[in-house]
Amino acid sequence: MDTNPVIEMLGRRLRLAVIGGGPGSSIGSMHRAAARIDDRYELVAGALSSDPDKSRRAASELGIPRAYGDGIELLDAEAERDDGADVVAIMTPNDTHHLYSLAALERGFDVICDKPITNTLEEALDLLQRVEESGLVFCLTHNYTGYPLVRQARAMVEDGQLGEIRLVQVEYVQGGKASENDPVPGDDLPWRYDPVRGGPSLVMGDIGTHAHNLVRFVTGLEVSEVAAEIGHIVPDRLVDDYAGALLRFDNGARGIFWVTQAAAGVENSLRIRVSGTGGTIEWMQEQPTTLIFRPLDGPVRVHTPNGPGTLPLAARASRIVAGHPEGFHEGFANVYSDAAEAIAARRAGLEADPLALHFPDARDGVLGVRFVDAAMKSSAAGGAWTSATLESRV
Numbered sequence: 001m002d003t004n005p006v007i008e009m010l011g012r013r014l015r016l017a018v019i020g021g022g023p024g025s026s027i028g029s030m031h032r033a034a035a036r037i038d039d040r041y042e043l044v045a046g047a048l049s050s051d052p053d054k055s056r057r058a059a060s061e062l063g064i065p066r067a068y069g070d071g072i073e074l075l076d077a078e079a080e081r082d083d084g085a086d087v088v089a090i091m092t093p094n095d096t097h098h099l100y101s102l103a104a105l106e107r108g109f110d111v112i113c114d115k116p117i118t119n120t121l122e123e124a125l126d127l128l129q130r131v132e133e134s135g136l137v138f139c140l141t142h143n144y145t146g147y148p149l150v151r152q153a154r155a156m157v158e159d160g161q162l163g164e165i166r167l168v169q170v171e172y173v174q175g176g177k178a179s180e181n182d183p184v185p186g187d188d189l190p191w192r193y194d195p196v197r198g199g200p201s202l203v204m205g206d207i208g209t210h211a212h213n214l215v216r217f218v219t220g221l222e223v224s225e226v227a228a229e230i231g232h233i234v235p236d237r238l239v240d241d242y243a244g245a246l247l248r249f250d251n252g253a254r255g256i257f258w259v260t261q262a263a264a265g266v267e268n269s270l271r272i273r274v275s276g277t278g279g280t281i282e283w284m285q286e287q288p289t290t291l292i293f294r295p296l297d298g299p300v301r302v303h304t305p306n307g308p309g310t311l312p313l314a315a316r317a318s319r320i321v322a323g324h325p326e327g328f329h330e331g332f333a334n335v336y337s338d339a340a341e342a343i344a345a346r347r348a349g350l351e352a353d354p355l356a357l358h359f360p361d362a363r364d365g366v367l368g369v370r371f372v373d374a375a376m377k378s379s380a381a382g383g384a385w386t387s388a389t390l391e392s393r394v
């Protein structure tokens with residue numbers, strides 16, 4: 001990534017405002033770092049907390065030029081300025097994604113929002129409609145799609161190297177919620193433990209949507225039906241900490257989906273294995289710089305970023321010569337940088353490089369929430385096969 005298409009198209013970087021992601025948050029610093037890695041954004045404004053004083057203080061302490069007390073105040077003020085923000089990135093708790101995304105679109109900002117897009121399918125569908133009506137760019141930060149070898153996996157599937165896809169296994173296993181000392185009713189519940197704020201299923205909103213999106217990104221397939229069990233494995237817990245499901249895909253392929261946050265000692269084990277008629281690929285997030293390809297009729301191949309056999313979609317996702325590890329920040333930055341290219345092209349009335357248009361968008365967000373919805377319905381019906389398509393929603 002030696003050139004800067006945003007500067008080429010606009011003659012300047014995009015002006016970015018952030019809502020959420022204050023000091024100590026899980027993901028705020030990742031967004032801010034991702035935005036800067038390729039010099040496509042300049043951070044100009046922030047509202048970093050729901051408490052106005054904390055919000056202004058946090059933005060000032062981080063050196064963000066314009067510090068606001070509230071997200072809507074930020075959007076109103078930035079929309080009025082000649083040098084106001086172009087793009088708004090939202091990394092607040094899940095229940096505010098719809099509110100801030102909609103308010104940003106209504107004021108003409110392009111939007112980058114963290115997952116899940118919303119907590120409810122109705123809100124997600126409403127947002128998708130508003131995005132389509134506005135013509136603005138909406139990027140959803142399913143950041144695992146930005147890893148060079150996840151893009152290589154997708155490109156190999158598109159290239160036909162795996163043949164017809166028949167089997168998919170995805171797991172996202174964490175151990176962060178393996179201990180049993182959760183908040184109890186009456187405590188000041190952290191937002192994730194409050195179904196109104198965190199969404200109907202903690203594990204599905206937090207990591208199930210990532211796993212579902214990764215499968216769709218790599219295979220290009222859609223989940224047509226799901227048979228799921230979702231619940232809690234830690235006794236007396238009030239929120240979901242595991243989900244297991246069988247999947248049927250729109251081409252007839254079969255899959256298995258397993259996500260939990262209660263596997264003691266496990267860190268961030270996101271893994272995918274995809275088998276087609278021509279071979280199998282395997283990738284693990286904790287060893288992101290190797291992609292194993294097991295062809296049907298040949299020796300096993302190990303792909304590395306920028307190594308031999310790298311396809312163009314993956315090559316543009318690496319910034320460094322082969323052998324130098326790239327990881328979470330760089331993957332996140334790829335999503336930001338591709339969104340920047342699409343936003344700059346839209347603003348300049350130009351076409352973006354088609355290879356830049358692989359970042360997750362509002363439709364991906366809707367399908368993620370639809371999958372959660374269908375899996376929960378299946379689980380409530382004792383694991384019955386349940387349609388997960390948008391057309392079949394009730």
Ligand SMILES: NC(=O)c1ccc[n+]([C@@H]2O[C@H](COP(=O)([O-])OP(=O)(O)OC[C@H]3O[C@@H](n4cnc5c(N)ncnc54)[C@H](O)[C@@H]3O)[C@@H](O)[C@H]2O)c1
Pocket residue numbers: 019020021022023024025026027028047048049050070071091092093094096114115116141142143205206
């Ligand atoms: N892409 C990823 O891998 C990833 C990882 C973690 C979290 N997330 C998502 O990011 C979002 C935030 O999660 P988190 O773990 O960072 O939460 P967090 O609780 O750690 O941090 C939330 C931050 O938002 C601020 N905030 C809360 N309400 C606000 C408001 N109304 N206006 C402005 N600021 C507000 C808080 O002060 C805090 O700084 C969630 O939607 C979550 O699903 C994504």
